[in-house]
Amino acid sequence: MTHQDRNAADHLPESGKPGKAVDPFADPGLPAHEPRRQDIDELAARHSERVVTMFFLLAVVAAFAFIACYVLIPKSKVVFIFPWGHVMAQNFGLGGTLGIALLCIGVAAIHWARTLMSDVELPAERHPIEAPPAVRQQVFDDFRQGAYESGIGRRKMLRNAMLGALTIVPLSAIVLFRDLGPLPERKLESTAWANGKRLINMNNDQPLRPEDIAVGSLTFAKPEGVQESDANFQEVMAKAALMIVRIMPNNIKDKQSADWGHQGILAYSKICTHVGCPISLYEQQTHHVLCPCHQSTFDLADGGRVIFGPAGHPLPQLRIAVNGQGYLSALGDFDKPVGPGYWERSA
Incomplete structure (x- = not known):
C-alpha cells in the first residue's frame, strides 16, 4: 500500500460524505442498567439480608462444632464413611466442620455482594499511575459511597452476624496449636x-x-x-x-x-x-x-x-x-x- 493509499484509507467517506473519518470499531457503550429485584423491593432485600445472616451464623455454629470435634472425638477412633471407607473420625470431623465454616462465610459474602451491594457499572478512563488529587478524592468518595450502599451501617443484624463469624471462625484454629506437642507444664523449671x-x-x-x-x-x-x-x-x-x-x-x-x-x-x-x-x-x-x-x-x-x-x-x-x-x-x-x-x- 502506497503512502497515498494509506491517506485515502484514513478518510473513507461515511454516508456518502467525502473526507469524514470513520471508526470501524466504534464504542457501543454500556447497556442500560437493569435494577435487581432487591433494588426495588425492600421485602426481597430483607430476605437476602436474612439469607446472608443465616450463612454467617452457620459459620459460627460450624466453628463451635470444629472445637467440639477436637475435644470430644478420641484421636484413635475410626469410622466407616461412604465412599471413603474407614477414616479417622476426628480428622474427618475437623475437616468437615472447618470446610463448612469457610464455605458459609464465602457464600454469605458472595450473596451479599450480588444481591445487596451496589452493582451499578462505573466506567473509568485510563489515567497515569500517579492519580491527580481530584481522582484520589473521587476514590475516597466512591469508597464511602460503597460502604453506605453496602448497607453495613444500616443493616445491623447482617453486620453483627458477619463480625461474629469473622471473629469466631478464626478462633477454631487456636485449638490446633495443642497438637504442636505436650504442654511443658513446669518441666522447664525443674x-x-x-x-x-x-x-x-x-x-x-x-x-x-x-x-x-x-x-x-x-x-x-x-x-x-x-x-x-x-x-x-x-x-x-x-x-x-x-x-x-x-x-x-x-x-x-x-x-x-x-x-x-x-x-x-x-x-x-x-x-x-x-x-x-x-x-x-x-x-x-x-x-x-x-x-x-x-x-x-x-x-x-x-x-x-x-x-x-x-x-x-x-x-x-x-x-x-x-x-x-x-x-x-x-x-x-x-x-x-x-x-x-x-x-x-x-x-
Whole structure:
C-alpha cells in the first residue's frame, strides 16, 4: 500500500460524505442498567439480608462444632464413611466442620455482594499511575459511597452476624496449636537434680569427693542415677548438665555463691542462658567461662553473672554439700530455671 493509499484509507467517506473519518470499531457503550429485584423491593432485600445472616451464623455454629470435634472425638477412633471407607473420625470431623465454616462465610459474602451491594457499572478512563488529587478524592468518595450502599451501617443484624463469624471462625484454629506437642507444664523449671543426689563425674561415672576437685580445674557432672544407656539421657542432660569449679574462698565475690558451695567448690549449670549451648571454656585466672556459640561470658566467682555477650540471665547455681559418706551431693534443684529465658518463666 502506497503512502497515498494509506491517506485515502484514513478518510473513507461515511454516508456518502467525502473526507469524514470513520471508526470501524466504534464504542457501543454500556447497556442500560437493569435494577435487581432487591433494588426495588425492600421485602426481597430483607430476605437476602436474612439469607446472608443465616450463612454467617452457620459459620459460627460450624466453628463451635470444629472445637467440639477436637475435644470430644478420641484421636484413635475410626469410622466407616461412604465412599471413603474407614477414616479417622476426628480428622474427618475437623475437616468437615472447618470446610463448612469457610464455605458459609464465602457464600454469605458472595450473596451479599450480588444481591445487596451496589452493582451499578462505573466506567473509568485510563489515567497515569500517579492519580491527580481530584481522582484520589473521587476514590475516597466512591469508597464511602460503597460502604453506605453496602448497607453495613444500616443493616445491623447482617453486620453483627458477619463480625461474629469473622471473629469466631478464626478462633477454631487456636485449638490446633495443642497438637504442636505436650504442654511443658513446669518441666522447664525443674531438672533431675534433687536433695541428696550425689554429683557423678561424667568422665569415670564415679561419685565426686571434695578432694577430687582441684583449684583452677573444671569438672563436669551428672545427677546420680542418670545413665547414658537411658532412653531419655539426652533430654535429661539438656537441663541437668553441671560444671564444677574450685576457687579460693577469698576470691569468691558473691556471698550467696560461697554459702551454696563447699570450701570454694561451686556448681553451676553448664547450659548457656542465651540459646542453650553447652559451656566448656574456662579461664582459671579470671574464673570466667565462655560459651563457644555466641561468646557469652559468665563470672563464676560472682554468682555466674553475665559480663559479656547476648545472654540475659546469670548461670543458675546448684546448692551442694558433703554427705555422711564424704561425697558431694545436691541440696535441691537449681535456684533458677535452666537455659534460655522464656516469657512464662516465673523467675
